[in-house]
Amino acid sequence: MTRELVISLDAMGGDHAPEIVIEGASIARERVPSLKFLIFGDETKIVPLLTRFPILKNCCEVFHTDKVISADERPSQALRRGRDSSMGQSIQAVKDDKACAAVLAGNTGAQMALAKFILRTMEGIDRPALASLIPTSRGESVMLDLGANVECDENNLVQFAIMGAAFARTVLGVVKPTVAILNVGVEELKGSDVIKEADRMLREANIPMDYKGFTEGHGLGGGEVDVVVTDGFTGNIALKTAEGTAKMIANLLKRSLMESILSKIGALFASSSLQSLKNHLDPNNHNGAVFMGLNGLVIKSHGGASAKGFAAAIGVAVDMAENDLAGKITRDLTNFKNTIEETDEDEADETVIEMNIKEQT
């Protein structure tokens, strides 16, 4: 077994578990033949399913767990009773270096709590964040935090920017990603004090990113920047608003195209073009959010994802593991810390100079 490409899966998470988890793993395995899986969950349900996927069956190990974390379990409950659940065990496999990443669907709060507890936060990161790719008219952008932290301070936002830039360099392949903070206006005088302070800190930071200041909600769809930084409350609402709007327009478009014989004919002629647009906007094709800032890779799939969607989340795990996301973040954090210390020294020097001037006058 190549250590790098072993992925642990919580077979019991998500709306259609364990079916879509197993089928998704099978699709991912077809794409990346060197993949191996550790599958955690109820073996009486998993083993019969595997008979339908003989190739997958030969490259996975099933570990039975009795406990399953339900969709409505509170994070605190999950922490108390969840360590030997399928969710806890699949994360533990990453901690124990048996898997290079865990992919889980379902209860986000419980996942976050367990992942944080088992893997601990990276040095230099106060709070992990949930990051994902979002579709834009230019391609894709990275957005974070998508809901791990309802309230954030300026240090959190700066750390999110560093982690988001590392994500973009890893997955989008941009050498110096453009980064901006989501705000109600692009002028520096707008927004909360937290946002203004994070903006100031990022302007002065020495990190491989092209910091652009603020971006507005309008800029998300246009792909104005590679990385959009925001707190988990706003990020969650912006992401879901974008998804909801896309769905609304798709419904309205369908209704419009079915309203007359002429438009039905039109839809028929344009069907292949409409299908490719549908694919670009399908959340399943952008599935796989990353809990950034932990000592180990944990990827969250949409609870309602299809098998194809779950396979996309496994794809994100493979990308992250192969391209050393954690290494990038650690190096950028160190650089950032050094900048701050230099600035502090500069400021200290200036203070000394000022004191000397005062003494002389």
Next chain:
Amino acid sequence: MTRELVISLDAMGGDHAPEIVIEGASIARERVPSLKFLIFGDETKIVPLLTRFPILKNCCEVFHTDKVISADERPSQALRRGRDSSMGQSIQAVKDDKACAAVLAGNTGAQMALAKFILRTMEGIDRPALASLIPTSRGESVMLDLGANVECDENNLVQFAIMGAAFARTVLGVVKPTVAILNVGVEELKGSDVIKEADRMLREANIPMDYKGFTEGHGLGGGEVDVVVTDGFTGNIALKTAEGTAKMIANLLKRSLMESILSKIGALFASSSLQSLKNHLDPNNHNGAVFMGLNGLVIKSHGGASAKGFAAAIGVAVDMAENDLAGKITRDLTNFKNTIEETDEDEADETVIEMNIKEQT
């Protein structure tokens, strides 16, 4: 002059002033023949324009002002020097009962500051909010606050809910509008303390609305509720994200439909259906945000609105003025206050009972 249908206009606000303001007023006048206008701004620019609109010319008065508030002026600057500007004077006309509503485009922060200073906040409202209609797949919903208050407490959110419900009853014609607070999840345990407390207060309130608890970003496009309540930061970002997403999809759709001869033929057949969808999503057709909670009606138009868009904002002003929005809010606030006082009395009664029990035991 019928007092009710005089509208004051800041002719100098917005990206294409005064042209689109004058043309927009002319379109609105065609729709509502009883409309009259008081137009404030640079008469050397306004008067020549009016020669192109003889009917409008006969139902408006032009008041010259030298000062204009620029798009990047800070609210504090606008307050210091803006009272005799075209913006300040058009709001003053509402204060002086010369107009039943003011319609302004451009600098939102300056408008808010001047409107609040000149008209003052209604009794029972701590902070005014910006409310508007948003397109959904069911029709339209009301959303507030869209950016007047970057940070809000629970009392602000409750007051926004009361004002938003009055807006929906006035403009959407719903007797008992459904209302929800925007949150990162629909479970009561999610979100900030402010949101949870506002949720609790609204559950207990006695107001003509059907309070539904929390709604997520996904629900906006689907028109899950008639009124979506949120703080100004989140609301501004959600609104602009929805608009940006709609624009992105329109661009992608256009590109898809132009990519092959077949799809071009399809687009031709479906053109009338696609046009009606475009109209439904065009922000110009939902233009006209209301500064709610002031002693007087002030309607804000998008700075980049077309003449048709500006006419839509005037249409909102007419709706609000004719349907006694202010009266509805005042009555609901009084009812809400009574509920709270009753609850306080009930709690006081319970305390007395408890004390009696303790004394007896």
